[in-house]
Amino acid sequence: MLKDSQGLEVTTNSPDAIAAINHFVDQSLSYGNDAEAILQGIAADPTCVIANAHAAAHYLSLESAEAKNQAAPYLQAAKKYLSQANEREKLYVYGISAWASGDIDRAIAYHEEIAEKFPRDIASVQRGQYHYFYLGDKEGLLNIAEKVFFSNRENHYLYGMIAFGLEQCHRLKEAEEWGRKATEMNRHDPWAHHAVAHVMETQGRLDEGIAWMENLSDTWENCNSLLYTHNWWHIALYYLEKEEIKKVLKLYDTHIWGRAWKESSKDQVGAISLLLRLELRGVDVGDRWQNIAPYLAPRIHEHALPFQDLHYVYALARAGQNDQVTKMLLSMQAYAKAAKPFIKRTWDEVVLPAARGMVAHARTDCHRAIAQLGSTLPRLYEIGGSHAQRELFEQVFLDAWLRTEQNHEALQLVEQPLAACNNLHSDKRKLTLNVNNLELTIKVDRAVHRPEKASQSY
Structure with missing residues (x-):
């Protein structure tokens, strides 16, 4: 049995598998574009439980039906060799398996147990934060990172993770301090950059935010498309508030949709939200809705995250894809009816009326948009996403009024x-x-x- 770079025991005798695991964890924490290197670890030791579980987690994080299918054989392999795994590895597999099954409350419980027993496992903490984020549980998002801090004081990634949790909890001064500290420790920490960007946007420090993010943007070239496009999305929001519309459209065409992995759900959501924000400012976005629409057809029946669904259905409506909008709304209703108890109430009382309200707004039926969206606003945090992202739905409601x-x-x-x-x-x-x-x-x-x-x- 060998140990990884965090000093955690791994059930393998392959140094190559350990090297791949170390690289994967670093890529995951840095939002790098080489996470699939974990497959080299599996090639080196097909029986390595944690390597297989990491591969499954990587594909699940893409939040698409295709990626879920890609995750399945690796999760099966992890389970196949589970009897030889140690306690931490078993807990991690249980957490990833619960995620794959949609049992997010159980997944969180396993990642919390790992944080208690094996606080050096920062990759597991990151998974826990991910789930808390998309449940809109900002306290949980912060707490799971804070509880492992004293075991990882040298890890700049954890500083950035705590910074984002603090920002989501409206502790802005602390969030900026932690994010800046993470960046001082390692300039190549895009999640820390992102946390500080949130603070500056919330406080209306537009020029500071632009300077902060643009001065660090050279470090994002090796990021995956998710964080590369998302960090540029934040820059676009600053310019939008400065009413520099041509600049925003240029960023959309070059760094956001222009550099997106267009099949990526999260890249699609970022592009959709920026187009909607532009239209709310009275900007004609041309044929950009129609350019996105072909990539949304596979999303109609996925329902990976309700936050994403609200964007997809709006974009389809704005692109004039009425048949697809009808199919998606019906599919969402069917999903809500069969949803697991943990999320069923949110789908019934928040997601479905919000979806109908967004479609109504896209079709300029503002009275219906008001009627559907109004009751959902106090509970929108339940759909996940950050403050900056959920703000969009409030803007749509206000626009309808x-x-x-x-x-x-x-x-x-x-x-x-x-x-x-x-x-x-x-x-x-x-x-x-x-x-x-x-x-x-x-x-x-x-x-x-x-x-x-x-x-x-x-």
Whole structure:
């Protein structure tokens, strides 16, 4: 039995398998583009349980039906040789198996147990954070990383993981400190860069955010498409708030959709959300919806993550794919009906009405959008995603109010963000509302309104 770079025992006698495991863990934590190198470890020792489990986890993280099928043989192999594995390896396999079965609560429980018993297993902690994130459990996301900190004080990746958890818990000052510390320890830590980007966006520090991210962007060239495009997506949001629309469209065409792995669910979601944000600003995005739509057909019946489904169905509606929209809504209803108890209520009470509301907005049926989306807003955290990502659905709801001239209700909706702005940086962006022919410019942390005909075309 050998040990990996974290000092964890691995059931194998193959140094090549250990080398591949070490490389995979580093690639996973750094969001690198060479995670499939774990397959070399399996080639070196086909009986290595943890190598097979890592391969399965890698494919499951792609969140597609095809990737789930790719994960299956590796998970089967891990289970086949499970009797020879040690306790940590067994717990990890149980966690990945629960993930594959959609039992996310059980998966989290196994990763929590690993964090308690084997705190040096940062890859397992990362899996736990991933699940907490898509459940909208920000406290869990932070806690699982914090509990292993004293066993990993030298690991800059963990600093970045804690930074993101702190940001999601609205502990912005601490989050920035941890993210900057991680970057000082290793400049090539894109997740730490990402955590600080969230802080600066929340605080309206647009120019600082652009400088921070663009000065580090050279280190993202070896990232996988997910984090490469996502970090550039954050840069695009800064420019969007500065109303530099041509710059945003250029970033979309070069660094976001232009560099995307177009079959990737997460790359698709990033592109969709940016197009919608542009339209809410009155920008004509041309044929970009139609360019995305062909890649969404395989998503109609997947339902890997509800957060993603809301983006897909909106994009299909904006692209005029009405038959596919109908199929997807029916498929979502069927999925909700058969959903596991752990998620069924969220699907019934949040996901389905939100999906109908998003489709209604895409079709400019704003009264229906208001009726469907309104009840979901207080519980949108249950669909997962970050604050910055979920903010989009609030913008859509507010846009619907504005487009139906329900300005009184729209003003009520922005009261809370407006109050929050009083405690934030002075560079917060502004929202202009027209109330009884009186134009009001309000400092607020979002700005929306897509007119019937786009006012800007690029």
